[in-house]
Amino acid sequence: MTVNGPTIAFLILASLILSAAVYIVTTRNIMHAVFVHLLALSSVSGIYILLYAQFIAAMQVLIYAGAVTTMVLFALMLVKPKAGMEIALDNQQKGMAFATAGVFLSVLLVVLVPKVWATSQEKLTPLTVAKFGKILFTKYVLPFEMISVLLLVALIGVLVLASKEEE
């Protein structure tokens, strides 16, 4: 690995994401977890920028960091708060979880570390929104229309669930 600007940026972003993730699963205050989650999501958009995907980075900030975080906050607000905001983190499956995660980690290490990744000499060019739009509205127009069906399903699903809740 050569040490250059993008590599340093990647390492900083990756350590931000990982430490935020560790904080999220270890903190006892669920509200803090949501706000640290926001940091993780924003750092992921930085990774997208390093991958020359500007539009995806903007979508990440707009939809994940903006709207999804709001949704998670709303979901928490719906829950009747029990005494204080503390949550129990432990259960009896802790040992099992460690074992499973350990096995998964060792599989990843065995498979991924010796692998020599193919590299391309092709020069990366930033994906502009115009280029993205052109592909989206010509070659990938059917998946694009499917997005609206997916969103419709989500919308109707939440309306049905929410009205059941109110009864």
Add this chain to the structure above:
Amino acid sequence: MSEYLSAYLNVAMFAVVAFCFVAILLGVSAVVRPKKENPVKLEPYECGMVPFGGAWSQFNVRFYVFALLFLIFDVEIAFLYPWATVFRELGITSLIEMLVFIFILLLGLVYAWKKGVLKWV
């Protein structure tokens, strides 16, 4: 470094400066200010009234529906942006494609409307 990445270096520097700005302000004031706490001082400020209940209360499920409606149309608007950049080039075809997209989502809005979730009772 490419021109593209050095442009985003500005964004990174801006983020670092913003973070340091807040951290230094809060840090310095935490070091300098006197700390004489008493129960009244530690209460949250609620327009001078004595606060009652916790800060976290249960919300009506209707807020959630509004938030989800917002999220869905947020995604829709985000797709309008790449469409706007290529509209001149692709012309009427892309207009029809976008109208179909919006129409399908509007069905959801009409359903929500008919179900009365937009009305606050």
